[in-house]
Amino acid sequence: xxxxxRYLVSEGINPSYQRLKIFEYxxxxxxxxxxxxxxxxxxxxxxxxSKTTIYNTxxxxxxxxxxxxxxxxxxxxxxxxxxEPHAHFKCNECGDVYDLSKxxxxxxxxxxxxxxxTDQQLYLQGVCxxxx
Amino acid sequence: xxxxxRYLVSEGINPSYQRLKIFEYxxxxxxxxxxxxxxxxxxxxxxxxSKTTIYNTxxxxxxxxxxxxxxxxxxxxxxxxxxEPHAHFKCNECGDVYDLSKxxxxxxxxxxxxxxxTDQQLYLQGVCxxxx
DNA sequence: GTATCTGCAAAACATTTGCAATTCT
DNA sequence: AGAATTGCAAATGTTTTGCAGATAC
Numbered sequence: 001x002x003x004x005x006r007y008l009v010s011e012g013i014n015p016s017y018q019r020l021k022i023f024e025y026x027x028x029x030x031x032x033x034x035x036x037x038x039x040x041x042x043x044x045x046x047x048x049x050s051k052t053t054i055y056n057t058x059x060x061x062x063x064x065x066x067x068x069x070x071x072x073x074x075x076x077x078x079x080x081x082x083x084e085p086h087a088h089f090k091c092n093e094c095g096d097v098y099d100l101s102k103x104x105x106x107x108x109x110x111x112x113x114x115x116x117x118t119d120q121q122l123y124l125q126g127v128c129x130x131x132x
Numbered sequence: 133x134x135x136x137x138r139y140l141v142s143e144g145i146n147p148s149y150q151r152l153k154i155f156e157y158x159x160x161x162x163x164x165x166x167x168x169x170x171x172x173x174x175x176x177x178x179x180x181x182s183k184t185t186i187y188n189t190x191x192x193x194x195x196x197x198x199x200x201x202x203x204x205x206x207x208x209x210x211x212x213x214x215x216e217p218h219a220h221f222k223c224n225e226c227g228d229v230y231d232l233s234k235x236x237x238x239x240x241x242x243x244x245x246x247x248x249x250t251d252q253q254l255y256l257q258g259v260c261x262x263x264x
Numbered sequence: 265g266t267a268t269c270t271g272c273a274a275a276a277c278a279t280t281t282g283c284a285a286t287t288c289t
Numbered sequence: 290a291g292a293a294t295t296g297c298a299a300a301t302g303t304t305t306t307g308c309a310g311a312t313a314c
Contacts, residue, residue, distance in 0.1 A: 016269065016313085035303080050271040055304065071203045075279075075303070089247050102244055104237070107256060112234055114261030115221050121255040124239060129246030148287090148294065167278080182296040187279065207278065207304070 011064050021046060022057045023066075023081070032070060032078035032088070032097040072097060072123055085120055091128035098128065143196050153178060154189045155198075155213070164202060164210035164220070164229040204229060204255055217252055223260035230260065 004024055008015040025038055033041075035058065039051050058079055061067040070078045072090050078097060085108060087100040107120045136156055140147040157170055165173075167190065171183050190211055193199040202210045204222055210229060217240060219232040239252045 014268075014313090018270075048271080051303095052271055052305085053269085056270080059305095069206065071206045074201065074203045074209055075207075077206050077303085089244070089249070091247070092250075098245070098247065100245055112221070112256070113230075113232055114264075115223070115230065115256070115258055116260075116264060117221070117256045117258040118224070119257040121253075121257075123253040123255070124244070124247070124249045125251040125253075126247055126249040128248075132246075132248060146288095146293070150295075180296080183278095184280085184296055185294085188295080191280095209278080 007066075011066050013060065013064055013066075018046070018049065018053050019057050019060075022054060023061065026067060026079060026081040030080065030082070030099065032072075032080050034076055034078055038079075070097075070121070087122040087124060089124045089126070089128065091131055092125055093127055093131035096128060096130075100124070139198075143198050145192065145196055145198075150178070150181065150185050151189050151192075154186060155193065158199060158211060158213040162212065162214070162231065164204075164212050166208055166210055170211075202229075202253070219254040219256060221256045221258070221260065223263055224257055225259055225263035228260060228262075232256070 001020065001024065004020055004027070005015045008019060008023065013019065021042060022038065025042060026033075029037075029041075035051060035054050039049065039054055042049055042054075058067065058069070062069055062079075065083065067079055067081050068083050070080065070088065072078060072088060080099075082099065085106065087102065087104050089098045089100055090096070091098075104122055107117050110117050136152055136159070137147045140151060140155065145151065153174060154170065157174060158165070161169075161173075167183060167186050171181065171186055174181055174186075190199065190201070194201055194211075197215060199211055199213050200215050202212065202220065204210060204220060212231075214231065217238065219234065219236050221230045221232055222228070223230075236254055239249050242249050
């Protein structure tokens with residue numbers, strides 16, 4: 001927890017209790033949780049927690065570029081603490097989202113058809129190994 | 133317009149006036165419009181048009197697999213009539229979304245890390261050639 | 265003590281649903 | 290007439306905003 005505190009401070013973020021807990025949660029739950037999932041889980045430890053604080057905190061983290069948001073599915077934002085580019089796979093059966101370790105071509109930094117690329121996201125969908 | 137009518141019929145879709153106009157709009161506006169954009173444009177020609185009809189129609193088209201929806205950005209669904217897999221580039225300056233003709237590896241049909249892939253989306257972001 | 269952070273309640277959006285009126289054949 | 294379609298109004302779900310109270314330095 002002290003490591004997390006130091007990390008947040010080093011990124012210019014005031015390490016409040018809620019912020020520490022939310023960032024710790026993202027580090028420990030690498031399944032790209034939604035705000036609702038984060039709230040329902042952390043609520044057990046922090047009964048006074050509100051969703052507003054989770055929204056505020058995630059928006060702050062994203063602005064400071066220590067997390068990323070994924071809009072894989074309509075009407076559902078998901079969050080992850082891994083900011084390195086990597087592909088995502090969403091299972092249409094169980095709904096789980098997996099990180100893929102397989103390397104795909106890195107396009108960031110290149111110029112394609114005249115457009116300068118600064119960010120890339122590869123989303124795959126299908127049926128995961130558990131649901132096959 | 134008669135070609136569009138025949139196409140809708142061939143896909144099992146009753147070609148009402150609104151459906152014809154909405155599909156024609158998507159064919160003519162390949163900038164991945166939102167429901168709001170479609171509504172604001174078509175409203176001028178069809179003053180009685182409602183957003184509900186646009187939602188109904190787009191959902192029907194998507195279900196019949198003659199269009200695709202893109203959730204590139206949070207809280208904003210975009211639609212396109214091109215159902216072939218291709219990459220998208222979104223300009224963070226002007227907000228426009230471009231189709232890229234450059235070929236990227238086709239992953240659909242493959243199995244990656246045990247997951248069977250049936251759909252793929254590559255989203256790039258950055259600064260487009262007009263905004264550079 | 266002053267600035268920041270939290271969290272309630274309300275607002276703002278996009279999308280869906282229920283249903284009555286309209287249209288088409 | 291009968292079935293499908295349209296579109297209004299209300300409901301739903303997610304995210305944002307306003308603001309008063311709590312917390313931290």
